[in-house]
Amino acid sequence: DSYMYGFCRELSHVMDSGKSFEEQAEEFSTVFEGTDYPFLNEATTMVMKDGYDEHADFLFGLKIILNGISLELESLNRS
Numbered sequence: 634d635s636y637m638y639g640f641c642r643e644l645s646h647v648m649d650s651g652k653s654f655e656e657q658a659e660e661f662s663t664v665f666e667g668t669d670y671p672f673l674n675e676a677t678t679m680v681m682k683d684g685y686d687e688h689a690d691f692l693f694g695l696k697i698i699l700n701g702i703s704l705e706l707e708s709l710n711r712s
Contacts, residue, residue, distance in 0.1 A: 636698055640691055654685035 650657060658680035667674035 636694060640694065644687055654687075655681050658685070 647654070647657060652660075658677040662674065662677040662681070665673060
């Protein structure tokens with residue numbers, strides 16, 4: 634539940650600003666040097682260009698967690 638709580642909390646904080654994801658990404662991109670943080674720069678640039686799909690992002694993270702739990706259960710069953 635920590636993942637769900639954290640994701641929802643972060644999303645509500647972002648949505649409370651009243652600005653679009655694209656606007657927030659553009660603002661955020663001005664507080665760091667893109668060459669110093671190339672992956673962060675790439676992520677903010679993608680959001681500014683293509684928008685942000687919070688549902689797809691949530692499902693992606695949830696899938697990673699569930700796959701990790703599945704692997705752990707398989708490992709325990711082999712022991």
